[in-house]
Amino acid sequence: MIHIPMFDGAFTLSIDRTPRPLGDATRTLYNRAISNPSSLTDQERRLITRRPPAEEENTLCQKECGLTMDELIAKAINSNDKNTNGPALSNQESRLLLSGVVKGESGRILSERVRLSLEDRDLMSRAMDAATTDDLRVAREAAQRVNQRLTDAWLAAMDTLSNDDIRNLKFAINVPWQEHVLQLQPGSTSAGDSGQGQGLDRERGRFGLVVFYQEGEGQGEGGGGRGRLPEYKSQIETAIHHGLHFSIDIIKDETRGRFALHWVAVPGIGNEELDPSALRSRFSTMLSNSEIPSGFRRDAFLYVDDEAYRSRETARPYLWLAEPEPQPDPQSENGAGTEAQSQPPPPAEALRPLKVDIKHIAPTLFARLVQRDLEGEARRKPYRNTSELSKLHAATQSRARNEIDGIWPPPARYQ
Secondary structure (H helix, E strand, O other), rough: OOOEEOOOOOOEEEEOOOOOOHHHHHHHHHHHHOOOHHHHHHHHHHHHOOOOOOHHHHHHHHHHHHHHHHHHHHHHHHHHHOOOOOOOHHHHHHHHHHHOOOOOOHHHHHHHOOOOOHHHHHHHHHHHHHHHHHHHHOOOOOOOHHHHHHHHHHHHHHOOHHHHHHHHHHHHHHHHHHHHHHHOOOOOOOOOOOOOOOOOHHOOEEEEEEEEEEEEOOOOOOOOOOOOOHHHHHHHHHHHHHHHOOOOOOOOOHHHEEEEEEEEEEEOOOEEEEHHHHHHHHHHHHHHHOHHHHHHHHOOOOEEEEHHHHHHHHHOOOEEEOOOEEEEEHHHHHOOOOOHHHHOOOHHHHHOEEEEEEEHHHHHHHHHHHHHOHHHHHHHOOOOOOOOOHHHHHHOOOOOOOHHHEEEEHHHHHH
């Protein structure tokens, strides 16, 4: 028994490490598994590898991921076969294959293993390996590759994120934005949205934000334009990839697969700049003509102008967030809703575009925009204020004067 004093001796953590030898029956079974694995019954294989009975295992697995264990193993094998081009395993599916469907079982196996003698520990490991079927072995190899790929993506994300970035992302993942957008039918992501995007099959099932950029900035556009977009677009997409891999477990695979930006080319002013007023008008026209893909925000859009391109080499590259002008209430147009009709249009300051750090397009910004669709305290928490554009602007000005850069988001403590 190991005794570890905690909190200056206020209490003691006791860990039982008394060696436990294998029983004779277990030792005999393990030796047979190693010497003659083909003689094992399915029940014996499951006993050695700590898997529950087939019916129970399939039920538990289906409850977790929608597939029985047999179906999940088949999916993993197909994903491992380049000739079949099968669907990729999700993070959750790979974990079920590697850790099993019984919660905490891998930890219990480890606890049992450390209390065995070195000889018995080796015997147990070799028996479990021998009792594992070929199909499950191949499936787990595929799951390990998925797990490694996600771990590599997480490590790459952590290399690019500052402490302030990490705190902001931690705030964002506490917003129930994923549950909200994933459960909605396409075309109903944004509050007040009654339109359905049509003729946009390539975006079907996705959600995200519209991004405007100037004609001629895309590669090969406009007959020899400056072509700054491809490089910056790649930088933005990498930043989004890092943000969505900040938490492998909390951010769902479906979220990572469905979030997207919808890029739209527009003419500039004298081939030099983008006019925010013209962009608002263009966005409103797209809304009226159902040109915005179903599931994409209809209350806000992004755009990249010359100033944003020049921010590429700075510590916080950014693009702009803007909103369309509020549409008149349909009831007001019909002679009703006189109170709403009498309200003045919002001041220009309320529609002033906001600089957004590209590392926080997703999930931070998107989570804050989705909060507009939620009810009660979910529209605000864990932040102090709701997410109107004016309040996002105010947050960027709440820092010490010598720290203000006008780029959203500020450190989480100011929000």
